[in-house]
Amino acid sequence: MKNDPNKILRYTPFERANHWLAAISFILLALSGLAFFHPAFYPLTQLFGGGVWTRILHPFIGVLMCLSFGVMFFNYRKLNVMTPADREWLSHVREMVDGDDRHMPEAGKFNGGQKLLFWLLVASMALLVLSGIVIWRSYFAFLFPAAVIRLASVVHAVAATVMIALIIFHIYAAIWTKESIDAMLYGHVRRAWAKQHHTAWFRQMMGGDK
Amino acid sequence: MALQSLDIKRRSATTTPSPSQRQTQEVLKLIDVSKCIGCKACQVACMEWNDTRDAIGANHGVYDNPMDLTENSWTVMRYAELELEQGKLEWLIRKDGCMHCAEPGCLKACPAPGAVVQYSNGIVDFHEENCIGCGYCITGCPFNIPRLSKKDSKVYKCTLCSDRVAAGLEPACVKTCPTGAIVFGSKEDMIRHAEERVVDLKSRGFANAGIYNPQGVGGTHVIYVLQHADRPEVYCGLPRNPSIGPMVELWKGAAKPLASLGLAMVVAGAAFHYVTKGPNEVSAEIEKEFEDEK
Ligand code: HEM
Ligand code: SF4
Numbered sequence: 001m002k003n004d005p006n007k008i009l010r011y012t013p014f015e016r017a018n019h020w021l022a023a024i025s026f027i028l029l030a031l032s033g034l035a036f037f038h039p040a041f042y043p044l045t046q047l048f049g050g051g052v053w054t055r056i057l058h059p060f061i062g063v064l065m066c067l068s069f070g071v072m073f074f075n076y077r078k079l080n081v082m083t084p085a086d087r088e089w090l091s092h093v094r095e096m097v098d099g100d101d102r103h104m105p106e107a108g109k110f111n112g113g114q115k116l117l118f119w120l121l122v123a124s125m126a127l128l129v130l131s132g133i134v135i136w137r138s139y140f141a142f143l144f145p146a147a148v149i150r151l152a153s154v155v156h157a158v159a160a161t162v163m164i165a166l167i168i169f170h171i172y173a174a175i176w177t178k179e180s181i182d183a184m185l186y187g188h189v190r191r192a193w194a195k196q197h198h199t200a201w202f203r204q205m206m207g208g209d210k
Numbered sequence: 211m212a213l214q215s216l217d218i219k220r221r222s223a224t225t226t227p228s229p230s231q232r233q234t235q236e237v238l239k240l241i242d243v244s245k246c247i248g249c250k251a252c253q254v255a256c257m258e259w260n261d262t263r264d265a266i267g268a269n270h271g272v273y274d275n276p277m278d279l280t281e282n283s284w285t286v287m288r289y290a291e292l293e294l295e296q297g298k299l300e301w302l303i304r305k306d307g308c309m310h311c312a313e314p315g316c317l318k319a320c321p322a323p324g325a326v327v328q329y330s331n332g333i334v335d336f337h338e339e340n341c342i343g344c345g346y347c348i349t350g351c352p353f354n355i356p357r358l359s360k361k362d363s364k365v366y367k368c369t370l371c372s373d374r375v376a377a378g379l380e381p382a383c384v385k386t387c388p389t390g391a392i393v394f395g396s397k398e399d400m401i402r403h404a405e406e407r408v409v410d411l412k413s414r415g416f417a418n419a420g421i422y423n424p425q426g427v428g429g430t431h432v433i434y435v436l437q438h439a440d441r442p443e444v445y446c447g448l449p450r451n452p453s454i455g456p457m458v459e460l461w462k463g464a465a466k467p468l469a470s471l472g473l474a475m476v477v478a479g480a481a482f483h484y485v486t487k488g489p490n491e492v493s494a495e496i497e498k499e500f501e502d503e504k
Contacts, residue, residue, distance in 0.1 A: 006500075036344065037321075037469075038466045038470055040225070040470065041470075042223060054342070055342040055343055097487075137344060137358060141345060146348075149348075150349055150455065150457035150461070153458075153461045154457055154460050154461045161469045161472070161473065165472065168480065169480070172480035172483070175484070176489055192492045195499070195500075196496050197490075
């Protein structure tokens with residue numbers, strides 16, 4: 001299957017490894033962060049060896065995710081520049097959600113929805129890192145006045161909520177669109193899949209337009 | 211610090227009632243700034259009773275020593291020199307420490323169940339064995355009181371001698387104060403005493419004398435009698451209108467259960483979408499085009 005010459009390479013081994021590094025650190029971050037978010041989630045600290053360990057580990061995992069996400073940002077930022085076709089795609093998003101993609105404009109390697117998600121994730125990540133450092137009591141919080149720490153606490157909680165919602169959406173989109181998880185697991189996609197979901201990219205890969 | 215307790219009014223990060231069968235009398239510590247001579251006996255007594263020792267610091271050329279509260283110095287005297295009228299210097303000495311708010315910002319902010327408790331007598335206490343060292347309480351405190359220990363990453367502050375009070379004793383600072391500037395008793399008695407002190411100060415020419423018992427935090431269980439109650443800031447930055455504040459309210463208020471519900475709705479929405487619309491698969495026509503692939 002791996003060597004099937006008819007398949008198209010969508011993600012290199014490095015891209016895949018990095019994606020899953022970010023994904024695993026994100027899940028650990030969401031679970032450990034939610035533990036402090038509301039008492040209902042405090043039992044999640046047990047997954048990390050108790051409250052103190054959760055408090056110690058969360059920010060370091062945050063730094064790891066930030067590095068891994070940073071690599072993704074540099075890899076994909078050009079591919080995610082919004083084009084008029086993407087805006088057109090987004091204006092038809094209701095049909096897409098309805099399960100009818102016949103009138104959707106052709107998507108490149110990423111469609112308009114994926115690009116929008118990308119930029120929202122970039123913004124959330126940036127806010128999370130900046131605010132996370134400000135509220136990191138062991139090393140950095142003493143550098144900031146109380147008002148800034150209070151603001152950062154709110155920003156961190158809001159950005160985390162937004163990012164968790166976006167990632168739930170991202171995971172669902174991957175489950176909903178059959179075979180897209182294979183792309184991130186094994187790297188290659190079937191030509192039929194590529195033509196169906198990313199027609200412009202498919203043609204480009206087949207040596208069509210440039 | 212922990213005491214086996216049947217009279218806990220509130221407990222951090224806890225959504226069910228705390229053990230509260232026993233109802234105790236609300237207590238109050240009154241610090242009469244006009245009677246304080248700045249001898250620091252209370253500071254010493256606090257360290258002695260609680261058996262904490264601060265590192266020997268440097269002399270900064272002023273009486274304040276140490277310069278700030280620390281995990282070992284739960285109370286410090288703050289010295290201000292004020293010249294309201296030319297040639298009439300006033301030496302205002304304020305004993306700083308936890309105010310034991312009725313609406314404690316530390317307790318509201320703390321994410322660890324039972325790391326901060328409020329007893330029915332009004333004392334706000336840290337139970338360090340439950341503390342995870344995140345410092346949220348420092349963020350939540352309107353008076354900048356809790357201090358995170360570098361040794362064990364737990365926070366410490368004045369306990370209002372909850373251990374002594376539970377055994378019917380007065381706090382160590384009260385016991386030791388040679389001028390009677392610190393007194394302790396039931397809330398009603400202390401408020402009455404404070405009012406008498408204000409009348410006395412007014413009769414001595416301190417027209418703006420008054421009680422500092424800030425209502426923005428629901429009142430406090432440590433209150434001051436101030437010569438210049440109209441200008442609390444002159445007492446080394448005593449906040450004029452302390453409150454938990456909009457940021458902490460937003461961070462720790464109703465938004466969080468709502469946000470949690472929102473996340474649950476996103477998951478539910480996704481599940482419903484899947485079962486109502488079905489998966490997004492490659493269409494039959496395209497499959498046909500690439501029949502060789504399957
Ligand atoms: C460089 C990145 C990050 C840093 C440095 C960081 C740091 C922190 C710190 C210091 C806290 C306070 C609790 C503690 O000490 O652990 C915290 C809380 C939290 N973090 Fe992060 N974090 C980062 C990224 C993330 C990410 C990506 C998420 C997304 C899931 C997240 C979710 C949360 C949540 C939900 C809380 C609880 C917030 C609250 O109760 O208000 N963090 N973070
Ligand atoms: S440092 Fe300790 S007491 Fe303070 S908020 Fe965190 S867990 Fe609670």
